[in-house]
Amino acid sequence: MRNFVTIFRRELNAYFVSPMAYVVMVFFFALASVFFYLFLASFLQNQQMIQMQAQQSGRFQPVNVNLMLIRGLLMNLSVISLFMIPMITMRSFSEDRRNGTMELLLTSPLTNWQIILGKYFAALTLYAAMIGTTLVYMVILFVYGDPELLPIISGYLGLFLFGAALVAIGIFVSSLTENQLVAALVTFVVMLLLWLVGALGTFNSTNWTQQVLQYLSTIEHLDDFVKGVFDTRHLVYYVTLAFFGLFLTYQSVESTRWRG
Amino acid sequence: MIEVQNVSKSYGPVHAVKDVSFSVQKGEILGFLGPNGAGKTTTMRILACFMPATSGTAKVAGYDVFDQAMDVKKRIGYLPENPPLYMEQTVRDYLRFVAGIKGISANLVQQKIDRALELTSTTEVSQRIIGKLSKGFRQRIGLAQALIHEPEILILDEPTVGLDPAQIIEVRELIKNLAGDHTIILSTHILPEVEQTCDRVVIINKGQVVAEDTTAGLTHKLQGVSSVRIEAVGDPEAIKVVLGSIQGVAKVTHTAGAYMVESMAEKDVRGELARAMVKNDFTLLSLQSVGMNLEEIFLQLVKTENGDGRIEA
Numbered sequence: 001m002r003n004f005v006t007i008f009r010r011e012l013n014a015y016f017v018s019p020m021a022y023v024v025m026v027f028f029f030a031l032a033s034v035f036f037y038l039f040l041a042s043f044l045q046n047q048q049m050i051q052m053q054a055q056q057s058g059r060f061q062p063v064n065v066n067l068m069l070i071r072g073l074l075m076n077l078s079v080i081s082l083f084m085i086p087m088i089t090m091r092s093f094s095e096d097r098r099n100g101t102m103e104l105l106l107t108s109p110l111t112n113w114q115i116i117l118g119k120y121f122a123a124l125t126l127y128a129a130m131i132g133t134t135l136v137y138m139v140i141l142f143v144y145g146d147p148e149l150l151p152i153i154s155g156y157l158g159l160f161l162f163g164a165a166l167v168a169i170g171i172f173v174s175s176l177t178e179n180q181l182v183a184a185l186v187t188f189v190v191m192l193l194l195w196l197v198g199a200l201g202t203f204n205s206t207n208w209t210q211q212v213l214q215y216l217s218t219i220e221h222l223d224d225f226v227k228g229v230f231d232t233r234h235l236v237y238y239v240t241l242a243f244f245g246l247f248l249t250y251q252s253v254e255s256t257r258w259r260g
Numbered sequence: 261m262i263e264v265q266n267v268s269k270s271y272g273p274v275h276a277v278k279d280v281s282f283s284v285q286k287g288e289i290l291g292f293l294g295p296n297g298a299g300k301t302t303t304m305r306i307l308a309c310f311m312p313a314t315s316g317t318a319k320v321a322g323y324d325v326f327d328q329a330m331d332v333k334k335r336i337g338y339l340p341e342n343p344p345l346y347m348e349q350t351v352r353d354y355l356r357f358v359a360g361i362k363g364i365s366a367n368l369v370q371q372k373i374d375r376a377l378e379l380t381s382t383t384e385v386s387q388r389i390i391g392k393l394s395k396g397f398r399q400r401i402g403l404a405q406a407l408i409h410e411p412e413i414l415i416l417d418e419p420t421v422g423l424d425p426a427q428i429i430e431v432r433e434l435i436k437n438l439a440g441d442h443t444i445i446l447s448t449h450i451l452p453e454v455e456q457t458c459d460r461v462v463i464i465n466k467g468q469v470v471a472e473d474t475t476a477g478l479t480h481k482l483q484g485v486s487s488v489r490i491e492a493v494g495d496p497e498a499i500k501v502v503l504g505s506i507q508g509v510a511k512v513t514h515t516a517g518a519y520m521v522e523s524m525a526e527k528d529v530r531g532e533l534a535r536a537m538v539k540n541d542f543t544l545l546s547l548q549s550v551g552m553n554l555e556e557i558f559l560q561l562v563k564t565e566n567g568d569g570r571i572e573a
Contacts, residue, residue, distance in 0.1 A: 006360035010346070017348045104344035104405070107308045108361040109333040257311050 003110050007118025011092075015126050020087065024126065028084050029133045035076045036137045043069045065147040066228065070138075074155040074226045077134060078162055078219065081127070082191050085163065088126050089170025090184035092119045093253070098178040102256070112253050116246060120171055127163040131156065151228025158225020161238035162218060166191050168245025175252040194218045261286045261413060261443040262307065267316035269302050276302040278467040279316070284460075289439045291458030291475070292447035299467040300447040301341055304417050307445070308338040321412055334363065337411035337442075341418055343402025347391030351382060351401055354390055355408060362409040376404040379434060395422040403431065407438065414438065416446040420453060432457045487550040488530055490519040494542035502540050506532050520550075 015021040047063045096102040105115050135156075141147050170187040177183050198217025202210070214220045218241070221234040262284040269277040277299040284290045292300050306313045307320055309329040317324060323331040346354055355376060359369045377383040380400040385393055390401060399422050406414055419435065420428045435444060435457055448454060454461050455475055463471040492499055496514050503512045503521055508529050511522045523529045530547060537544045 003361060003363075006357060010357050013353075014346070014348060099344065099346070100340055100342040101344040101346060103305075103308075103310055103338075103340045104358070105361070107310050107333060107336070107338045108358075109330055109363055110361055111330075 003114040004118050007105075007110070007115055008122050011119050011122030012125060014091075015088075015122065020091070021126055021129075024084050024087050025130050025133055028080055028130045031080045032073075032077055032134045032137075035073055035080075036134070039069050039073050039076075065141060065145050066151045070141070070147060070152060070155065071226050073134075073137070074159060075219075075222065077131065078159060078222055081131070081159070081163060081166070082188070082195060084130060085127065085166050085170050085191065086184040086187040088123050088130075089167055089174050089187060090180045091174070092123055092171050093175035093249075094178055094180045094183045097175075097256075098180075106253075106257065112250055116171070116249050116253060120168060120246060120249075123167045123171060124164055127167055128160060131159050131163065148228070151226070154228050154230050155226040157230075158222050158234070161225070161235065162222050165218065165238045165241035165245065166194075168242040168249070169194075170245075172245045172249040172252060175249050175256075191218070261288075261321055262290075262445060263317075263319040264303070264307070265317050267303070267306060267313045267318055269299075269306060269311070270314050275467050277306070277313075280464070280467070280469050281316075282462045282469060282472050284443055284445055286443050287440045288460060289435065289444045289446065289458045291454035291461040292445060292464065293449070293451070293454050293461055294447075294464035295449055298464045300449075300464060301417055302467075303464070304338075304415050304445070304447060305340075308336060308340075308415050309333055310338075310340075335412045337406035337409065337414045339402045339406040339414075339416045339419055341421075343398050344405070345390045345398055345401060348389065350387055350389055351377070351393075352386045354401070355404060358405045359408055364409050372408050372410075376408040379407065379438075380404040381430065396424060396427045399423055400427070400431070403434070407442070410441075412443060414442050414444045414446075416444065418448055419446055420448070420450070428453075488521045488523070488533060488547060489550050490521060490533065490537070490547050491517065491545040492519065492537060492542045493545065498540075499537075499542055502536050502542070503533060506536055508532075 043063075043065070046068060050063055093102070096105065138147075138152055169190060170183075173187045173190065174180075174183040177186075194216070195218050198214045198220045200213050215237070218238075221237045224231050224234055264283065265281050267277060267280045268275065280299070280303060282290075292303070294300050302311075305311050307318055307325060309325050309332050312326050317326075319325070320332045321335045323335075325332050346357070349357070352373060355373045356369060359372055364372050373386075374383075377386050380403050382397060382400050382404060385397055385401075390398065393401070399419070403416070403419060406416065416435070420431050423431060432453065435446065438444060439459075446453075446458070458475055460472070460474050462469055490503070499519060500512045500514060503509060503519060506529060508523045509521055513520045513522075521529070521533060530549060534544060534547055537547075
């Protein structure tokens with residue numbers, strides 16, 4: 001446990017000592033802000049229209065902030081994350097391999113799991129912090145509006161799990177190469193594929209392939225979370241994907257020893 | 261302390277190390293000598309549990325490097341060829357991290373860091389960022405990293421590379437001082453380093469051990485012939501005849517005012533040479549024994565292909 005904490009702290013420090021953590025967080029926040037503004041503007045416009053209609057028809061229907069603003073915003077945050085996660089995970093193992101510090105780690109009395117999990121949770125913490133910056137908008141919505149709390153919690157939980165799975169994959173890719181740029185690009189492509197795979201199913205006539213492809217898609221599982229529906233099926237999917245990524249990382253680190 | 265038996269490491273068809281065996285006693289400094297690409301780093305990486313051998317066994321401090329890697333790792337300090345440093349950290353933060361992963365208990369960390377800094381004379385830079393330090397300091401911090409947890413065994417891959425002459429002397433002194441408490445194995449392709457710091461030497465070439473002996477013993481053993489250099493005034497031909505007539509002398513050559521007398525190693529002919537010169541009225545200016553130094557031995561060994569130059573230790 002102590003070894004894990006030592007690795008975790010160093011990795012987290014490395015993010016915040018280098019400009020990387022700030023760049024990622026600022027970029028993410030800036031893009032998220034643009035989306036927040038757009039969603040808010042369109043939401044207000046809709047609200048006005050609905051109120052006008054309500055006055056004409058005499059029936060008043062309250063506008064749902066969760067459905068019409070937060071849901072779209074959180075889905076978009078997941079898309080921005082696709083660009084940010086490769087930047088977070090690319091250095092994870094690649095840097096150590098290039099620097100020769102991998103030799104220090106592998107010849108110290110550490111298990112592979114301590115190294116991998118230390119790096120993984122450091123990257124995941126940065127991801128969570130990045131996502132966390134947008135909570136400020138939720139606060140704004142609570143101050144000026146009346147959103148429901150539970151769907152927001154479940155939405156952020158979904159985003160966190162979505163990241164947990166993709167960070168594991170990014171770490172795995174990073175363990176394959178010394179080149180950070182290659183790691184980032186490959187991670188991005190893999191994540192994009194996992195995101196788009198569900199769309200392949202859309203035009204597929206046979207029912208079961210469509211279901212399988214949609215099940216594999218990372219984005220399909222996020223939708224329910226963001227709607228406020230908590231389904232263990234989706235939890236299982238993300239956790240499985242995370243474990244799978246970490247398992248592959250373990251194999252990769254182990255094989256570095258043999259390949260030399 | 262270290263037992264290496266028939267260790268081989270191959271990458272596909274390429275043998276990096278082939279059938280290497282040697283051993284190191286407790287408290288000894290073993291020099292691992294060989295040209296670049298001879299397999300020194302590979303052997304050290306195997307001993308440091310960084311990579312497994314293809315075949316053969318190696319034991320460090322009584323533990324097998326493959327089956328009991330964790331026990332080995334706890335007992336070794338390893339300095340790879342490129343010091344494994346995190347460039348963005350300060351020296352002290354870095355050493356604190358290393359102390360953590362080497363399992364030093366929290367209340368001893370400060371003390372051990374100070375000790376390592378002191379031993380490697382890097383206390384003055386302890387607050388600086390590693391990436392901004394000179395190569396010499398980085399190398400020494402690499403060394404500090406290897407000995408921070410006071411391991412029984414130190415594995416140092418070219419510890420003096422990149423240092424200036426004064427620093428080289430410092431590091432060699434440091435290594436010598438560490439011996440006794442620590443068993444040290446160091447690799448180098450610089451000969452004087454082995455002559456000056458090591459008790460024993462293993463010469464490796466093309467992945468194979470070509471010689472293993474004490475530094476002195478190796479020099480001695482390789483002197484199949486010993487040479488004596490004589491300077492004298494007189495008729496060269498006459499002198500050659502006189503010198504050549506002495507028993508045990510194999511060959512006399514005359515070059516640039518000096519005579520090289522080669523004889524069998526076991527017999528010291530210097531006394532007789534002097535007496536013969538004086539008896540025949542030649543003016544003897546100087547007479548000295550010319551030993552073959554390690555450099556010549558080394559070159560002789562690595563030049564001999566296919567391990568024909570192997571010397572049975």
